[in-house]
Structures are given as structure tokens and as C-alpha cells.
Amino acid sequence: MPIRVLVVDDSAFMRKLIVEIINAQPDLEVVGYARNGEDALKKLSRLRVDVVTLDVEMPVMDGLETLKRIMSENPLPVVMLSSRTRKGSETTIQALSLGAVDFVSKPAGSAAPELGSIADELVDKIRCAAMAQLPAKKRDPAATPKRPLPTLPPVPSGAASKIVIIGSSTGGPKAIEEVFAHIPANLPAGIVVVQHMPKEFTHSFAERLNTLFPFPVKEAEHGDLVENGKALIAPGDYHLVITPERRVALNQDDRVMFLRPAIDVTMESLPAVYGKNIVGVILTGMGRDGAKGMAKIKEAGGVTIAQDKATSTIYSMPKAVADEGNADYILPLDKIGGVITDLVSALG
Numbered sequence: 212m213p214i215r216v217l218v219v220d221d222s223a224f225m226r227k228l229i230v231e232i233i234n235a236q237p238d239l240e241v242v243g244y245a246r247n248g249e250d251a252l253k254k255l256s257r258l259r260v261d262v263v264t265l266d267v268e269m270p271v272m273d274g275l276e277t278l279k280r281i282m283s284e285n286p287l288p289v290v291m292l293s294s295r296t297r298k299g300s301e302t303t304i305q306a307l308s309l310g311a312v313d314f315v316s317k318p319a320g321s322a323a324p325e326l327g328s329i330a331d332e333l334v335d336k337i338r339c340a341a342m343a344q345l346p347a348k349k350r351d352p353a354a355t356p357k358r359p360l361p362t363l364p365p366v367p368s369g370a371a372s373k374i375v376i377i378g379s380s381t382g383g384p385k386a387i388e389e390v391f392a393h394i395p396a397n398l399p400a401g402i403v404v405v406q407h408m409p410k411e412f413t414h415s416f417a418e419r420l421n422t423l424f425p426f427p428v429k430e431a432e433h434g435d436l437v438e439n440g441k442a443l444i445a446p447g448d449y450h451l452v453i454t455p456e457r458r459v460a461l462n463q464d465d466r467v468m469f470l471r472p473a474i475d476v477t478m479e480s481l482p483a484v485y486g487k488n489i490v491g492v493i494l495t496g497m498g499r500d501g502a503k504g505m506a507k508i509k510e511a512g513g514v515t516i517a518q519d520k521a522t523s524t525i526y527s528m529p530k531a532v533a534d535e536g537n538a539d540y541i542l543p544l545d546k547i548g549g550v551i552t553d554l555v556s557a558l559g
Contacts, residue, residue: 213240214341215259219251219277220244220266220292225317229264229292232330239337248272252280255287262340263289264333265311267302275306282310288340290333292317300415307384308419312340312524316409339381339497343524360395361552366439370457371401373488373558374437374481375551378474378504380407380496382524384416386544387494388423391442393548396425400490400555401437403451405474407496410447417444435459445472452480470500478504487512490554492547493538494518496528505537514554516540516547 216233218241220226226244233239243258245251249272251263263281267274274291281287291314293303303314313336315329375398379386383406394402408416413430420428420442429435431443437457445451449461450472467473474493478501481489491508493501495518505515517529517538522545532538540550 215242215261217260218244221269248277286345288343363397373400375490377492378501379494382495390548402442405445413447433461450476474501475504482511489513495523499531502531
């Protein structure tokens with residue numbers, strides 16, 4: 212049975228193009244379209260839909276408000292369509308935090324050949340979204356008691372002697388927020404995050420995280436020092452490795468499994484620098500990026516954590532680590548940040 216898609220976009224031209232792209236695939240079927248969020252909610256009340264493609268900027272009810280309503284009333288996998296402007300990237304990051312599974316950034320032009328360039332990415336992400344595991348309804352954060360964050364002593368300045376490396380893909384931005392919510396300021400380790408995301412969006416992602424948590428978060432730049440109690444986000448379209456001086460080195464070497472940044476590239480650079488003082492974490496995502504890197508971390512004596520199936524939007528990446536026996540801990544998302552904190556404190 213084909214994947215049933217509702218297309219939501221205020222542009223008649225875009226709706227026509229997206230419908231044609233989707234209906235050209237034998238395993239996908241457009242069952243309806245909507246001109247704005249209000250129209251979309253009416254259609255969702257009477258259509259059986261597997262995935263929604265949702266434009267960010269629309270009149271009457273915009274993409275964010277529509278997404279909030281979908282996730283609170285009847286959660287469905289949503290793929291956002293966003294512009295590559297700064298405002299578009301900021302709004303898209305908010306959408307991912309609210310529960311959108313993924314996004315496709317539209318090219319700046321409006322000509323059919325330019326818009327057609329997103330066709331393969333769009334259909335791949337719709338297929339991936341159809342496999343996503345979503346909560347039955349939006350959880351009330353107040354209903355889930357949090358473990359009080361430990362008060363840690365001030366950490367030494369300068370290069371960190373311990374590192375936490377977190378890799379994620381589909382569903383990752385929201386998952387990373389949950390992990391960070393359980394990590395205190397003054398964590399006695401540096402944090403590096405490799406999230407599969409285009410270069411136009413990683414800066415906005417880092418800026419959002421920096422406003423939400425008590426420790427500094429920034430998009431990594433070439434030469435940045437890995438410091439205790441600070442988090443660095445790998446920039447889109449660059450591999451990130453850590454040098455013996457515990458600084459960031461960025462490169463645009465060949466893509467690994469079609470990815471840049473690749474989690475494996477970063478993880479595999481760490482044992483030579485940090486030895487066993489590594490906590491490796493793989494969160495939700497499609498594919499197996501990070502599986503080789505986690506094996507290298509475990510081989511070096513570091514500790515490895517994989518997100519469990521029940522809380523993963525897409526279980527493919529954590530599953531690859533677990534199936535190969537390279538996960539010391541397999542944990543639900545809300546436990547990972549606390550365990551990271553405990554493990555870092557216990558490292559030599």
C-alpha cells in the first residue's frame with residue numbers, strides 16, 4: 212500500500228510541483244492538498260494520511276502553528292519545506308524542536324528545474340518519515356519529573372581532558388535538546404555534536420541551543436579549543452576532527468556514506484587524542500553512521516551509549532551500534548543526559 216501524503220503549501224505552483232514529484236513514485240500517493248494550515252487541519256480530520264509535507268511560511272495559519280496543532284491533536288510525521296534564508300532556518304529549527312521529523316530546504320529560485328532539484332531528497336525524506344515513531348500525543352513536560360541537575364565544582368580552563376561526542380540524524384535536533392536538558396553547567400568535559408544537517412541550518416541550531424541551556428553552545432569553527440562545559444556543533448558540509456592539541460579541524464574531504472559531516476569521521480579521530488576518556492553517544496537516525504566510530508571508542512576503552520528503540524524517531528543508527536555489540540548502555544532518551552554526567556564524573 213502506498214504512503215499517503217497530504218501536501219500543504221500556499222503556492223499553487225509549489226503544490227503542483229510537489230504533487231507531481233510525489234505521484235511519480237510508485238510507493239507514494241498524494242491523497243490531498245491544502246492552501247494553509249487551517250485548510251490542512253480540516254483535511255486531516257477526514258483523510259487517512261501517513262505523512263504531511265508542510266510549508267513553513269503560509270497565510271491564515273503558518274507552518275509552526277499548524278505543526279503545533281498536528282502534534283498536540285493527532286501526531287503525524289511531518290516534513291517541513293523551508294527557505295534557505297536565515298529566518299527560514301531559525302523557523303525550521305523551531306519546527307524540529309516541536310516534533311517535525313525532518314525538513315527539505317527549497318532552492319532560492321522558483322523555476323521548475325531548480326525546484327525539481329529537491330525531488331530525490333523530498334521523496335527519500337517522506338519515505339523515512341513514514342517509518343518514524345511518534346508519541347501518541349504531545350507530552351506535558353511538567354508530567355515527567357526531572358532528576359535535579361547535580362551542582363558540579365568549577366572546571367579548569369583550557370583544553371578539556373575528557374570529551375562527550377554525540378551523533379544524530381533524523382529526529383536528532385529534538386533529541387539533543389532532551390539530552391542537554393539533563394546535563395549541568397560545569398560538566399568536566401567538552402561536548403561535540405555531529406548532527407546531519409545542511410550548512411544553512413547548523414548555525415541556527417547552535418544558536419537555539421545556546422539560548423536554552425546553562426552552558427555555552429556554538430557552531431564549531433576551525434581552530435576552536437575543546438573546553439570543559441562547552442558544546443560545539445559540527446557545521447554543515449564540513450567533516451570535523453579533533454587534533455592532538457584538542458582543537459577543531461574542519462575539512463571538506465570526500466563524503467562518507469554520502470554524508471558531510473559524518474559522525475564516524477569525528478569519532479575515529481578521538482581515541483588518539485583522549486584515549487579512554489571518551490563518552491560516545493548515538494541518537495536517533497537513519498543509516499549506520501557512527502557504528503564504526505563507536506567501535507573505535509569502545510576499543511580504546513571509552514564508554515558508549517545508544518538510544519533505545521522505544522524513544523528513537525528512527526532506530527536505524529542506534530540499532531547498528533547495538534547489533535554489533537558496541538553499546539555499553541542502551542537507554543531511553545530522558546536518561547541519556549544523566550548517565551553522560553555520571554560517566555564523565557567517573558572518568559579518570
